[in-house]
Amino acid sequence: MNAGEIGALQEIIDRSRRIVFFGGAGVSTASGIPDFRSADGLFAEETDGLSPEMILSRSFFYLQPERFFAYYRKHLLYPEAKPNAAHRKLYELERADRLRGIVTQNVDGLHKAAGNIRVYELHGNVHENHCMDCNAAYPMETVLNAEGIPRCRDCGGVIKPDVTLYGEPLEKYVCIGAIREITNADTLIIAGTSLAVEPAASFISHFRGKHLVILNRDPLTAEEQAELVIHGDVAEIMDRITVR
Numbered sequence: 001m002n003a004g005e006i007g008a009l010q011e012i013i014d015r016s017r018r019i020v021f022f023g024g025a026g027v028s029t030a031s032g033i034p035d036f037r038s039a040d041g042l043f044a045e046e047t048d049g050l051s052p053e054m055i056l057s058r059s060f061f062y063l064q065p066e067r068f069f070a071y072y073r074k075h076l077l078y079p080e081a082k083p084n085a086a087h088r089k090l091y092e093l094e095r096a097d098r099l100r101g102i103v104t105q106n107v108d109g110l111h112k113a114a115g116n117i118r119v120y121e122l123h124g125n126v127h128e129n130h131c132m133d134c135n136a137a138y139p140m141e142t143v144l145n146a147e148g149i150p151r152c153r154d155c156g157g158v159i160k161p162d163v164t165l166y167g168e169p170l171e172k173y174v175c176i177g178a179i180r181e182i183t184n185a186d187t188l189i190i191a192g193t194s195l196a197v198e199p200a201a202s203f204i205s206h207f208r209g210k211h212l213v214i215l216n217r218d219p220l221t222a223e224e225q226a227e228l229v230i231h232g233d234v235a236e237i238m239d240r241i242t243v244r
């Protein structure tokens with residue numbers, strides 16, 4: 001990240017009226033939330049060599065719910081996490097009527113916590129949980145503080161997080177909304193995601209606007225499509241933008 005790159009991003013933002021921000025794990029690392037996928041090798045022993053994708057799958061949830069929840073509590077729930085500079089700047093951009101929407105792969109709910117209204121959470125949100133039998137709603141704390149499998153206090157049913165597990169389809173209305181925003185955007189900022197995980201790549205193919213920007217810590221393969229690429233921490237980059 002250098003001053004010239006920040007200047008170029010500032011200029012694009014100043015000229016845009018319908019920005020869509022498409023974000024992944026790298027948007028939340030400055031809030032202390034690591035990418036659970038990067039935990040792969042690190043926790044191999046604890047998980048008998050099972051990958052995060054296997055544990056956080058629909059079939060594992062039904063077959064071994066106790067192990068699912070142990071892993072889920074440890075690697076997906078961060079009750080102390082607060083919105084960082086990237087979340088705050090996006091809230092300012094929405095208030096200034098420049099940002100049309102945020103499409104996120106993150107389940108931490110930090111964009112909504114920062115105050116943004118038009119947030120499309122492709123993989124759900126850990127703060128929303130429901131009893132599988134009577135549909136009663138529960139906050140994250142109920143899942144976090146339960147011993148073993150969290151149970152409904154009314155009917156004893158299993159409480160399932162509203163998080164899309166591997167092997168489950170994405171919520172249709174969220175996808176439709178996200179694709180509509182991307183299709184109508186004049187600028188698309190892709191941040192903190194490898195673009196390797198579907199549906200990211202197919203969502204981005206709907207973009208018809210002028211400015212495609214990539215903000216990411218590491219280089220990506222799809223970079224040649226972008227007008228501007230900045231390597232660095234997403235929160236640090238966004239922090240240097242002025243909303244006017």
Ligand SMILES: [Zn+2]
Pocket residue numbers: 131132133134135136152153154155156157
């Ligand atoms: Zn219930």
